[in-house]
Amino acid sequence: MTSPRHYLQFKDFSAEEYAYLFDRTRWLKARFKAYERYWPLQDRTLVMIFEKASTRTRLSFEAGMQQLGGSAIYLNTRDSQLGRGEPVEDAAQVISRMSDVVMIRTYEQAIIERFAACSRVPVINGLTNEYHPCQILADIYTYIEHRGPIQGKTVAWIGDSNNVCNTWLQAAEVFDFNVHVSTPPGYEVEPERAGLYGTDHFEQFSDPMMAVRDADIVTTDVWTSMGFEAENEARLRAFADWQVDAEMMRAAKPEALFLHCLPAHRGEEVTAEVIDGPQSAVWDEAENRLHTQKALLEFLLLGRVN
Ligand code: CP
Numbered sequence: 001m002t003s004p005r006h007y008l009q010f011k012d013f014s015a016e017e018y019a020y021l022f023d024r025t026r027w028l029k030a031r032f033k034a035y036e037r038y039w040p041l042q043d044r045t046l047v048m049i050f051e052k053a054s055t056r057t058r059l060s061f062e063a064g065m066q067q068l069g070g071s072a073i074y075l076n077t078r079d080s081q082l083g084r085g086e087p088v089e090d091a092a093q094v095i096s097r098m099s100d101v102v103m104i105r106t107y108e109q110a111i112i113e114r115f116a117a118c119s120r121v122p123v124i125n126g127l128t129n130e131y132h133p134c135q136i137l138a139d140i141y142t143y144i145e146h147r148g149p150i151q152g153k154t155v156a157w158i159g160d161s162n163n164v165c166n167t168w169l170q171a172a173e174v175f176d177f178n179v180h181v182s183t184p185p186g187y188e189v190e191p192e193r194a195g196l197y198g199t200d201h202f203e204q205f206s207d208p209m210m211a212v213r214d215a216d217i218v219t220t221d222v223w224t225s226m227g228f229e230a231e232n233e234a235r236l237r238a239f240a241d242w243q244v245d246a247e248m249m250r251a252a253k254p255e256a257l258f259l260h261c262l263p264a265h266r267g268e269e270v271t272a273e274v275i276d277g278p279q280s281a282v283w284d285e286a287e288n289r290l291h292t293q294k295a296l297l298e299f300l301l302l303g304r305v306n
């Protein structure tokens with residue numbers, strides 16, 4: 001058995017492969033908007049395993065698979081043997097014999113890597129503690145759609161150096177742009193955990209106002225990610241000065257976009273004025289999860305189709 005291609009972290013694909021995926025995304029999105037049927041994945045089944053909550057990821061994968069003519073099955077830890085100690089390796093053997101592609105949202109990246117090592121079919125990371133590659137796939141597509149190429153641009157990440165931040169950092173190496181990260185003390189980027197090759201594409205700032213200066217994208221995320229709820233009180237105190245507000249947006253370029261993977265907490269990591277304001281592209285960003293992941297599913301299951 002040859003080992004299938006997986007999508008476990010952003011650097012698993014090259015810039016050239018992303019360019020192909022974005023071309024397909026554009027085409028798939030246009031067809032979807034025109035209600036034109038395109039069913040290349042008839043008789044194919046996606047299994048989605050969720051160990052954490054989700055709205056967008058579940059919806060975009062399930063709707064996307066159906067729109068491509070396939071079907072999607074939802075499993076969660078609570079109602080399956082996965083929550084009762086069945087080894088990940090055994091689950092991977094069984095699930096991958098009954099399906100064509102698997103998407104997993106879980107805790108440690110090591111879990112998804114163990115699953116992938118025993119899977120006969122492609123495995124997609126739908127979020128781990130370390131990474132969220134499908135999110136940044138949609139985010140970069142959204143930026144390109146609104147503003148053109150991202151190469152050479154500056155992304156300001158304000159807040160927690162979490163899974164989404166780590167993925168931006170990997171994307172900066174693939175696409176050759178810069179990330180300015182500002183976190184409170186004690187929450188800085190850990191390059192090894194972020195899976196970086198080097199430190200050429202990012203810079204850390206103690207002052208968030210310095211990080212956003214002349215940025216092309218200003219982005220943030222919740223202060224407390226799923227799995228870290230016990231730290232919530234301490235984080236609310238530590239992150240209070242890392243709220244993206246109108247003053248920060250004014251320090252960025254006038255044409256800067258505001259992005260947020262959602263769900264958002266208005267009044268914590270971002271003000272309502274910014275997320276609901278004219279520079280915010282968060283609804284396009286959320287919608288593009290659907291279109292970019294359809295391109296990803298098509299690519300992993302059928303390879304290049306043009
Ligand atoms: N952005 C994102 O992954 O959202 P969900 O947690 O709703 O899937």
Ligand code: NVA
Pocket residue numbers: 127162163164221222224225226261262263
């Ligand atoms: N960093 C957040 C992203 C949610 C989509 C989390 O992991 O909870």
